[in-house]
Amino acid sequence: MDAIRPAGGVVDIGSSGHFLFSSRLPADQRAALENLLFFNEHQSRVRGALLEAIERWGCPEIREADGFLRVGLSGRAECQCLFVSQPRAGSLRPLGLVIYLRDAADRITVLHVSLAPAYAAGGLHAEANLLGRLMHEVKRVARRTAGIRQVLLAYRALRGPAAARGGVALAC
DSSP states (O other): OGGGGGGOOEEEEETTEEEEEESOEEGGGHHHHHHHHHSOTTGGGGHHHHHHHHHHHOOEEEEEETTEEEEEETTBSSOEEEEEEEEETTEEEEEEEEEEEEEETTEEEEEEEEEOGGGSTTSTTGGGOHHHHHHHHHHHHHHHSTTOOEEEEOOHHHHGGGGGGTSEEEOO
């Protein structure tokens, strides 16, 4: 696993194997990241909310620097991305990601979420609960960031009756 340590992150050992949470991926994973982010078969589930988020905050874009990939938003420098990956043959296989930003002094808003279909609800490895694990890691970031009291999910499809309040708040 030392070959992938430069990406940093937290290792979580789940029932489906090891998962690594990090802010970047090795550049050799561009095709896998493009599939996860832009060609995900589950995008239709949140199409309206996805388009709304893109209109409000910008389109996700893959950025490469120093042999690593990050995901940002067009026109925004301040957003963050958290990947969940599985170590594989000296590299990382991206399984999911969240894009988030601090959009208020006391709040982090999760703008985009993407999971590999096998790890999404109803997928072959859904029991790994990668969405829950990603949200847990974002909440960990929030707890370590001065002034943050709330994590908000932006997607309307994830909100339900909370739409009038602008999203679903997650306890930090």
